[in-house]
Amino acid sequence: MRVDLSDMESAVLKPISSMAAGGQAVLANTPCAGCKFLRRKCQQDCIFKPYFPPDQPQKFVNVHRVFGASNVSKILNELSPFEREAAVNSLFFEAEMRLRDPVKGCVGVISFLQRKLRQLQIDLFTAQSELVKYQSQLQQKQQQHQKMMMMRGYAAEMVGSFGRPSLAVGDDHQHNTLGAIS
Numbered sequence: 021m022r023v024d025l026s027d028m029e030s031a032v033l034k035p036i037s038s039m040a041a042g043g044q045a046v047l048a049n050t051p052c053a054g055c056k057f058l059r060r061k062c063q064q065d066c067i068f069k070p071y072f073p074p075d076q077p078q079k080f081v082n083v084h085r086v087f088g089a090s091n092v093s094k095i096l097n098e099l100s101p102f103e104r105e106a107a108v109n110s111l112f113f114e115a116e117m118r119l120r121d122p123v124k125g126c127v128g129v130i131s132f133l134q135r136k137l138r139q140l141q142i143d144l145f146t147a148q149s150e151l152v153k154y155q156s157q158l159q160q161k162q163q164q165h166q167k168m169m170m171m172r173g174y175a176a177e178m179v180g181s182f183g184r185p186s187l188a189v190g191d192d193h194q195h196n197t198l199g200a201i202s
């Protein structure tokens with residue numbers, strides 16, 4: 021199954037943002053989404069209460085459908101309170117992925133991202149070798165240009181330093197030849 025990245029991002033971000041807002045918005049007397057769904061009295065020390073606010077019933081429904089309420093409560097009870105929120109986010113994400121892709125679940129998303137990462141690494145490598153190619157071409161051209169400029173400069177210098185004497189030589193030569201003829 022093909023998973024859209026934007027869908028996935030929203031799935032990742034949604035539980036985290038809603039969690040932060042939801043945890044504090046719970047009213048003292050309103051039963052949490054878990055207890056409401058299970059039709060039981062929500063106690064003051066209810067394990068679900070801080071993580072499954074009543075305004076997000078679907079969150080509990082999804083986690084319950086995939087993991088089962090008693091397993092979730094067992095997992096949360098075994099963890100220290102500061103680890104629970106991350107665990108619930110994780111369970112919710114895994115549940116959503118599992119419902120979307122019953123065969124692969126999270127693994128489908130992970131392998132999709134790994135494939136994408138590999139492709140990007142290949143693209144990056146290709147771009148880098150193209151860049152190296154162009155850079156060496158540019159360097160070659162610059163070297164050629166420099167060589168040409170140096171040769172031009174050398175030629176100009178030659179003309180500058182030997183221009184007059186060569187004329188004199190020419191004159192002598194001319195005299196000599198003239199002398200030889202006459």
Ligand SMILES: [Zn+2]
Pocket residue numbers: 051052053054055056061062063066067068069
């Ligand atoms: Zn409750």
